[in-house]
Amino acid sequence: MASVRERMPAAQDLTDTAEVFGLLADPGRLRLLLALLEGEMCVCDLAAVSGQSESAVSHALRLLRAHRIVTARRAGRMAFYRLEDAHVRMLLDLALAHTEHTQAIHPERGGTR
Amino acid sequence: MASVRERMPAAQDLTDTAEVFGLLADPGRLRLLLALLEGEMCVCDLAAVSGQSESAVSHALRLLRAHRIVTARRAGRMAFYRLEDAHVRMLLDLALAHTEHTQAIHPERGGTR
DNA sequence: TTTATATATGAATAGTTCTTCAGATGGGCG
């Protein structure tokens, strides 16, 4: 029990970790990030794929950009976003694997298509 | 790009996943869950280890209990909590590995001890 | 039965986050 306290990460690491989880704690942002798992995409396509307004997407992307989860590449008047954070990528893969797994266990819930 | 939409999980799965991430998006709850990685602990020890008031810990545990992340075992007037969710355990392990890794890269930040 | 201790709860406040709307910026094109 004393060892538990010793193994506890530093406060700064905990707030950083909590922040990352917080960024993933929104269905809209999850949609964006899952879409970006496959490769880069422009804002308008992200809005279409995620079913959100372009303004909402832009706000979300700004937040993710501020935390270096995604990076933007400008091409003319379009902006292409890309998932840049390997740790977040792993968390997303894990979450995705988990939903696919529970999908296999509870198929009555139904999927996307 | 059409394939991206097809691979997108169902709305319910996304909100569930976002909810789980949301539960991890708080340093206080992270401390509790990390402490529970090692095994079960009573509320008072969790409060001590996590440096929070017992009321705050009780509220946090209630939330985690409601989502079946932890379960409680009563023994006399004490309650022992245990981490019950394998998926959350994996997410915590991954996050922990990541902070230890960045620790190795940026040792100037300093650790707990 | 009284008292003390561990945990749980409710209510209120304070703080944070999301969404939307209106407008700004800035590149491309007629």
Added chain:
DNA sequence: CGCCCATCTGAAGAACTATTCATATATAAA
């Protein structure tokens, strides 16, 4: 130049979340 289109931004309101304090429950001990 003047306009259009993609993206970004700021501000405002609504909704949600956290923390605290006071109190409740329930068990154990005296």
